[in-house]
Amino acid sequence: GAVVSQHPSWVICKSGTSVKIECRSLDFQATTMFWYRQFPKQSLMLMATSNEGSKATYEQGVEKDKFLINHASLTLSTLTVTSAHPEDSSFYICSAGATSLFNTGELFFGEGSRLTVL
Amino acid sequence: GENVEQHPSTLSVQEGDSAVIKCTYSDSASNYFPWYKQELGKRPQLIIDIRSNVGEKKDQRIAVTLNKTAKHFSLHITETQPEDSAVYFCAASPSGNQFYFGTGTSLTVIP
Numbered sequence: 001g002a003v004v005s006q007h008p009s010w011v012i013c014k015s016g017t018s019v020k021i022e023c024r025s026l027d028f029q030a031t032t033m034f035w036y037r038q039f040p041k042q043s044l045m046l047m048a049t050s051n052e053g054s055k056a057t058y059e060q061g062v063e064k065d066k067f068l069i070n071h072a073s074l075t076l077s078t079l080t081v082t083s084a085h086p087e088d089s090s091f092y093i094c095s096a097g098a099t100s101l102f103n104t105g106e107l108f109f110g111e112g113s114r115l116t117v118l
Numbered sequence: 119g120e121n122v123e124q125h126p127s128t129l130s131v132q133e134g135d136s137a138v139i140k141c142t143y144s145d146s147a148s149n150y151f152p153w154y155k156q157e158l159g160k161r162p163q164l165i166i167d168i169r170s171n172v173g174e175k176k177d178q179r180i181a182v183t184l185n186k187t188a189k190h191f192s193l194h195i196t197e198t199q200p201e202d203s204a205v206y207f208c209a210a211s212p213s214g215n216q217f218y219f220g221t222g223t224s225l226t227v228i229p
């Protein structure tokens with residue numbers, strides 16, 4: 001199957017700093033990428049959907065100024081957690097799909113990034 | 119929009135027994151139903167999927183059934199093994215750009 005790579009896998013930062021997480025599709029062009037947040041033993045909470053070359057669509061309750069999403073190319077989307085606070089500590093996962101792959105319907109996930117804000 | 123419910127939230131079975139996880143969905147436009155397995159700290163992995171034109175699909179010890187009329191689908195794992203212990207998520211997709219996930223089921227297989 002297609003490969004989605006996420007980086008970093010784990011990041012620790014101080015409160016008030018910003019952290020950028022990258023999501024790359026390695027062997028296909030991802031026209032759409034999804035960003036999720038996952039708390040321990042809980043489901044994937046969709047934060048936003050990003051389409052290449054356009055603004056991301058945020059889910060209700062997700063602060064767009066807090067979680068900046070950029071999908072500048074067909075292989076890269078980034079999530080920046082701005083002015084991070086301890087309550088932002090979580091596991092963030094991206095997933096990607098492409099029109100051609102959506103014919104099969106499969107969604108490909110990154111490895112996830114664990115953010116710890118001190 | 120689509121609403122996916124998943125039950126049970128936790129499930130413990132003895133090794134060798136079967137496990138069944140059920141999901142319901144609300145949007146009749148949903149036509150693709152994947153199941154994902156997620157081990158602790160790792161990415162979700164697709165284990166089986168089914169489309170709306172099929173009622174049942176099987177892959178070795180794993181099977182999925184779909185009832186379009188009732189809008190529910192189920193994951194069946196037979197002859198469970200300790201390595202089946204993980205969190206399982208169902209999802210419903212009305213289009214390629216939309217995936218709605220269930221709340222997850224934490225499966226524990228007791229040796």
